[in-house]
Amino acid sequence: xxxxxxMTNVETETSFLPEAIHANGPHRRRxxxxxxxxxxxxxxxxxxxxxxxxxxxxxxxxxxxxxMSGLVLSxxxxxxxxxxxxxxxxxxxxxxxxxxxxxxxxxxxxLQASVNxxxxxxxxARGQTSFLRPLTFLSADLETLLQALDATQELTFAANxxxxxxxxxxxxxxxxxxxxxxxxxxxxxERIVEKLTLGRGxxxxxxxxxxxxxxxxxxxxxxxxxxxxxxxIDGLSQYHSRLQDxxxxxxxxxxxxxxxxxxxxxxxxxxLSQNSDELRPSGGYVSTYGWMTVRNGRIVDYDYSPTTITxxxxxxxxxxxxxxxxxxxxQYDQPLYAAWDGSWYADFPSTAQMAAWYYDAGGNPQSPxxxxxxIDTVGFEYIMEGLGGVTVPExxxxxxxxxxxxxxxxxxxxxxxxxxxxxxxxxLYRQILEDWQSLDQDRSTNLRxxxxxxxxxxxxxxxxxxxxxxxxxxxxxxxxxQKPGLDQxxxxxxxxxxxxxxxxxxxxxxxxxxxxMPDGSLHSRTSVAFDYSARVAEQDPAVHPAHYNDINYxxxxxxxxxxxxxxxxxxxxxxxxxxxxxxxxxxFTALTHVNYNESERFQFxxxxxxxxxxxxxxxxxxxxxxxxxxxxxxxxxxxxTLPVGTSIVSVNPEPATRYQLEQPILEFRLDLLxxxxxxxxxxx
Numbered sequence: 001x002x003x004x005x006x007m008t009n010v011e012t013e014t015s016f017l018p019e020a021i022h023a024n025g026p027h028r029r030r031x032x033x034x035x036x037x038x039x040x041x042x043x044x045x046x047x048x049x050x051x052x053x054x055x056x057x058x059x060x061x062x063x064x065x066x067x068m069s070g071l072v073l074s075x076x077x078x079x080x081x082x083x084x085x086x087x088x089x090x091x092x093x094x095x096x097x098x099x100x101x102x103x104x105x106x107x108x109x110x111l112q113a114s115v116n117x118x119x120x121x122x123x124x125a126r127g128q129t130s131f132l133r134p135l136t137f138l139s140a141d142l143e144t145l146l147q148a149l150d151a152t153q154e155l156t157f158a159a160n161x162x163x164x165x166x167x168x169x170x171x172x173x174x175x176x177x178x179x180x181x182x183x184x185x186x187x188x189x190e191r192i193v194e195k196l197t198l199g200r201g202x203x204x205x206x207x208x209x210x211x212x213x214x215x216x217x218x219x220x221x222x223x224x225x226x227x228x229x230x231x232x233i234d235g236l237s238q239y240h241s242r243l244q245d246x247x248x249x250x251x252x253x254x255x256x257x258x259x260x261x262x263x264x265x266x267x268x269x270x271x272l273s274q275n276s277d278e279l280r281p282s283g284g285y286v287s288t289y290g291w292m293t294v295r296n297g298r299i300v301d302y303d304y305s306p307t308t309i310t311x312x313x314x315x316x317x318x319x320x321x322x323x324x325x326x327x328x329x330x331q332y333d334q335p336l337y338a339a340w341d342g343s344w345y346a347d348f349p350s351t352a353q354m355a356a357w358y359y360d361a362g363g364n365p366q367s368p369x370x371x372x373x374x375i376d377t378v379g380f381e382y383i384m385e386g387l388g389g390v391t392v393p394e395x396x397x398x399x400x401x402x403x404x405x406x407x408x409x410x411x412x413x414x415x416x417x418x419x420x421x422x423x424x425x426x427x428l429y430r431q432i433l434e435d436w437q438s439l440d441q442d443r444s445t446n447l448r449x450x451x452x453x454x455x456x457x458x459x460x461x462x463x464x465x466x467x468x469x470x471x472x473x474x475x476x477x478x479x480x481x482q483k484p485g486l487d488q489x490x491x492x493x494x495x496x497x498x499x500x501x502x503x504x505x506x507x508x509x510x511x512x513x514x515x516x517m518p519d520g521s522l523h524s525r526t527s528v529a530f531d532y533s534a535r536v537a538e539q540d541p542a543v544h545p546a547h548y549n550d551i552n553y554x555x556x557x558x559x560x561x562x563x564x565x566x567x568x569x570x571x572x573x574x575x576x577x578x579x580x581x582x583x584x585x586x587x588f589t590a591l592t593h594v595n596y597n598e599s600e601r602f603q604f605x606x607x608x609x610x611x612x613x614x615x616x617x618x619x620x621x622x623x624x625x626x627x628x629x630x631x632x633x634x635x636x637x638x639x640x641t642l643p644v645g646t647s648i649v650s651v652n653p654e655p656a657t658r659y660q661l662e663q664p665i666l667e668f669r670l671d672l673l674x675x676x677x678x679x680x681x682x683x684x
Contacts, residue, residue, distance in 0.1 A: 108170050112163050119156040125149055144225045144233070147216055151236055154213035155243065161206035162247045165199030173448070189261035189297020193254045203251040210244050222616025230616055231650035231681060245475045256472050260371075260464070262294040268366040269294065269373050270359050271304070272352075273429065276376035276459075276630035277405075277501040277542045281346040281494040281558060282480065283461070283630040284376050286355070288425050291366050292433065299437060303365065304429040306422030307341060314340075315361035323354070328578050328589055329556070330498070346494040346558065348374060348480030348629060349470065352463035371464040374480070376630045379459035380404060383432060386450030387443060390435060394427050405504075406541045413546035457673055458629040477675070480629050484584040485562035488622040489514065489611050492560040493528055495628065500548035503630075505537040506530055506594065510636040510672075515663075516621055518643045520612035525605045526559050534597035553594040557602070560585045560626075564609045571603040615681055618649055623678040625670070638668040642682055649681040 126149050172195050217240060220233055249256075258264050270291055274284030289312060290304035305311050314336050323335045329344040338344075339358040343351040352372035360368040375383075384390065384401035391398045399407055412421035439447060454460040461480030464470050473479045482492065491512055497503055511527040532553050537543040543551065559577075565586040570577055577590040586606075594600045612621050625636060642648070642664040651666060659665040670676045 108163075108167075112160075112167075115156055115159045115163060119153070119160060122149060122153040122156060126153065144220060144222075144229055147220060148229070148232055148236060151213045151216040151240075154209045154216065155236065155240060158206040158209035158213065158243055158247065161202040161209065162243065162250065165202030165206070166196070166250060168198050169195040171195075189257060190263060192297075193257050193261075193263065196250065196257070197254045200251065200254070203247055206243075206247045207251070210240065210247065213240055214244075225616065227618070227649040227681075227683070230618060234615070234620075234650070234679075234681065249472045249475050252468065252472065256466075256469050259466060260294075260469055261297040263296060266293050266295045266300070267370045268292070268368075269371045270356060270369040271429075272355055272372060272374045273304075273380075273425065274374055274376040274630060275501065276378060277503050279495050279497045279503040279628075279630055280343060281496055281628065282343055282348045282351040283374055283458075285497075286341040288422050288429065289359075290426070290429060290433075291364075291369065293366060299433060301366075302430065302433045304426040304433075306419050306426055308419070309337075312340075312359050312364045313362035315358060319361055322357075326580070328580070330496075344496070344558075346492060346560065346628060347482040348461045349463045352461075356463075356465070368465075370466070371462065371469070374461045374463075374629075375454070376459050377405065378457075378630075378632065379454040380429075380432075382450040382454045382459065383447065386447035387432070387435060387439075388446070390428060390431050392424070392428050392431050395424060399428060409541040409544060409547060413544060458627060461629060482560070482584070483624050483626060483675075485560065485586075485624070486584060487611065487613070488562070488624055489522060489524075489608065490560065490562045490585065490624050490626075491526060492626040493526065493628065494558040494560065495631075496556040496558075497553070498556055499550045499552070499554040501542040502532070502537065502540070502548070502551070502553055504632075505540045505543050506532050506553050507536070508631070508634050510634065511639075512623075512625070512636065513639045513641075514623070515641040516612055516643055520610040520619070522562075522608040522611060523605075524561070524565075524608060525603060526561075527601055527603045528557065528559075528592075529599065529601040530555075530592075530594045531599045532594045532596055537596070551596045553596075555592045555594070557590055557592050559588045559604050561588065561606060562586065562608045562611060565606045567604065567606045569603075569605040572600065573602055577604060618681050618683050621678075621680045621682070625672065625676045625678075627672040627675055631672070633671050633673040636670050636672055636676070638670065638678060640666045640668075640678070640680060642666075642680070643684075646682045646684060649683055650679075651681075652679045 126146075169192055172191060213236075217233070217237055222230060222233065225233075260267065268291060271289060272283075272286050273288040273290070274280065275287045276284035278285040278287075286307055288304060288306050290302060292299050292302035294300065314334075317334070317336065320335045323339045325331065325335050325338045325342075326344060330338070330342050332338050332342060336358070339354040343354060345351045345354075352374065356369055356372050381401045381404050384399060384404050389398050389400040395411075397407065408421050408425060411424045415421060415424070436447070451460060455462075455476075455478045458480055460478075462473055462478055463480075464473070470479060474481055483490065491510075493508075493510055495503070495508070507530070509529045509531075511529070513525045513527075515523045517523060530553065545551075563581070563583070563585055567577060567579055567588055570588075570590070573590045573592065575590065577588040580587040580589060588604050588606065590602075592600070592602055612619050614620075621640070623638070623640075625638070627634075644663050646664060648658075648664055648666070653668070653670075655666040656669045657667045659667075664682075666680065668678060
C-alpha cells in the first residue's frame, strides 16, 4: 500500500509536470523573446544617447576649434593691422612735427606707402576673419572688431584717394624732386589750381568712402566692448573727422585758391607787422603795416609804412563809439587806436577784423581789403633764413636771420629822424616783397618752407572776409583762431607786455593741475612762472636803455578757462584777478610785475563745470591747450588726478609718468610750439 501510494503520488506529480510545461510553454517563449527585445531596446537607447553625446562632443570640439582658430586669426589680423597702423601713425607724426622747411616729396611718398601697407593688411585681415561674421552674436568684441575692420578699410580707401588726388599738386610744388620742400607757392597759383582740379574726381570718391565709414562708426555699440577696443573706436572717429575736413577742403580748394590768389579778380590784403618782443595777446604790437594786391597768383603792387597816429589814416572820431574797449584793458585817450595796435583779443580773427575796420573806415589805399595777414618778429626771421638774406639799398646793408633784430634795435638806438627803425623795417619789408617776385628755384623752395613753418607755429596768421576761405585755413591751423572752451577743458595763457620789448628774454613756463571730481566737474590750478634773467637779457639787443623807460616786466595776463568757471583763489598777485565771462570762455585777468633779474610765480585756482562726457560704458576727459601767437616754444607740465576707484582705459599722448596713490595721477610734459591736446578715457 505504502509503495502503491507513493507510486500514485509520484505518478500524480509526474503526470502534472508535463501538463504544466505544456500549458505554459508559449508564454515562456514570449517572455524570453520580450526579455531579448527589452535588452535590445535598452542597448539601442544607450547607443542613441551615446550618439547624441558623441555628436555634442564633436560639435563642441569643432566649435571650439573654429572659435579658437577665429580667435587666433582675429588676434593675428588685429596685430597685423595694428603694426601697419603704428607705421602709418609714425609717418603722420613725422609729417605733422616736421618744420615746413624740412618737408619733402619723400615724406609724401612714405605716407602713401604706409596707407597702401595698411590697406593690404586690412584686406588680409578681413579675408582671414570672414568666416566669423555669422558668429558675431557670440561676442560684442568680435562684432565690433569686424565692423572696425570694415570702417578702417573705408578710411584707408578714402586716404588713398585723397593722397592720389593731391599728388599732381605736390609733384608740381616740389618740382618732382625728393629733396624739394612741400609748401604753398604763390607764383604758381594758376597751375596749382589746375592740378587740384585734376584730382577732384579722387576727392569725390574719397567722400563716398568717408560716408560709408561714418555710417559704420555711428552704428558701433559701445556698451559691452573691451577697453582697448574702445580706444580703437575713439581713434577711428577722430581720424575720420580730420580726414573729412581735409578732403572737403581739397575738394573746394580750386575755387578757394581762385579767389585768394586773385585769379578771377584782384585781391587786396592788409599786412600787420607785429613786434613780438613787445607781446600782445594775438601776437605783438603793430609797429609797421603794409598792403599788397594780388592778381593771377602774383603780387602786382604793395607798400609798407610805419605805424603812427596818422598812419594808417584813422577813422573819423565820430566812429569811436564803435570800439568797445573793456574796462580792464589799456585805456587810450582816443579809443579808436585800440582797434589798431591795442587788441585785447587772443583770437587773431577778432584782432584782424578790428584792424580791417580801422583801415577801411579811414579810407586808406586799396581799401576795402579782402583779408589780413599777420607776421611777427620770429616769422620775419624765418623768412630771412629762407631767403638767405636781403640787401636793403637805402641803407646799404644786408640783413640775415641772425642779424635782423640786432639791426632793427641798433638803428632804433642810433638812427636819426622820426622813428628810424620803423622806416628801416618798412624799407626791409618792401625789399622782401620785391625779392619774392624774382627768386630762383632753390630760394623759392626755401622761402615756401619758411612760410609754412611760420604758419605752423602761429608766427604768420591769415584772415579773410570770405568765410569759406577762413574755414579752409582753420582746418590747416593757420587762422590763429581760439577754440571754444565749451564741451572740454581748456587753457590758454596770454600776456600783454605794457612797458618794454623784453619778451625774448622773459622765459615763461606753465603748470596746470586738474582734479576730475566724481560728478565730472573740475578743480583746476594754473601756475605761470616767469624768469627774467640778466644773463639772458644782457645778450638781447631789445633790452637796452634806449628802448625802455622801465626795465622791469609789467604785464597784463589773461588766463582763458572753460566757460562758466569760477575763481576760488590766487597767489602772489597784487590784487584780486578780474573775471570776464563771454560766450566761449571765462577769463581771469590781472596785472603782474617781474623785476629785472628775478623770478615770479603766479597762481589761479578755479572750478569748472561738468566737462567729462560719457563714452560708451566709460568716461572721457579732453583738454585743449592753445599756444599764444607770437610766443616761442615754451614748456608746460600737466597733472591730471582722476576720481578714487577709477581705472585708466586709454591715454593720448602717452604721459611722462603715472602714479597710483589714493587716486590715479597722470603727468604730461609738453612743448607749446603748437597747440596741444590730451584725452583720457577711464572707467568708474
